[in-house]
Amino acid sequence: MSETSISILLPTRGRTEQLDRSVSSLLDTAHRPESIQWLFAFDNDDVDSYKWFAKHVLPKIQASKGVYTCLQFEPVGYENLHLYINALAARATGNWFVFWNDDAVMNTAGWDDVINSYTGKFCLQAFDTHNLHPYSIFPIVPRTWFDVVGHLSQHQLTDAWLSQIAWLLDIMVRIDVKVAHERFDLSGKNNDDTFKRRKIFEGDPSHVRDFNHINYRKKRLTEAGKLAEYLKAQGYALEHWQGIFNQTSSPWEKMMAADINGHLKQYQS
Secondary structure, eight states: OOSOOEEEEEEOOSOSHHHHHHHHHHHHHOSOGGGEEEEEEEETTOHHHHHHIIIIIHHHHHHHTOEEEEEEEOOOOGGGHHHHHHHHHHHOOSSEEEEOOTTEEEOOTTHHHHHHTTTTSOOEEEEEOTTTOSSOSSOEEEHHHHHHHSSSOSSSOHHHHHHHHHHHHTOEEEEEEEEEEOOHHHHSOOOSHHHHTOOOOOSOTTSTTSTTSHHHHHHHHHHHHHHHHHHHHTTOOOHHHHHHHHTSSOTTHHHHHHOTTOTTGGGOO
């Protein structure tokens, strides 16, 4: 295991107290906070958020003896969230990359031990959140994923992007770590400008930027293929993936079987 076992990828904008609450929840519940690498993305016009971070949040990270990196970006908006994530991932050094949100709160002590218990296994880990959504809402991937593909996502919906690939390869693992996502539409909290100004490209597959546009679907299949070749070389059987090509398995049967609360009804047809 490398000295840094987990890298937290955390883009943030317009949030102060909530960012403090989110980071503190991870620090307070980690068994080995000194082994966490923190990577933050700030827009260069969001000066107040960075000043708050430097005064209130950074001292806690420094006290934990964790390492940190802060990157500044020209603002490209929520519609380009993946660009922030990919840039942070390029600087990450941990065995596991965790895409975290500034409106997420960790509720399980020793969450880092649980993640690290899968080191050596190639899988996408999923926290227990969002009423058991079949996606990994805050994706946890081995650094090898980034090394093989060269990025984490090519679309703003990083969680959906990575999760669909994981289900195709049958490498999704739900872990017993509970996280509260305090997004406004889920919790009634954080109805701020950051939430209100979100622009999401999903729901119109004819739009060239929509998550389910044919071009993005092809890109996800290409990335799944790259990862499949790597995993086969490592001795993984990938029976579900092979079954898709043999037409003996439906691409989404495993994902839909895990969707016990009907989050993904659009994939039933």
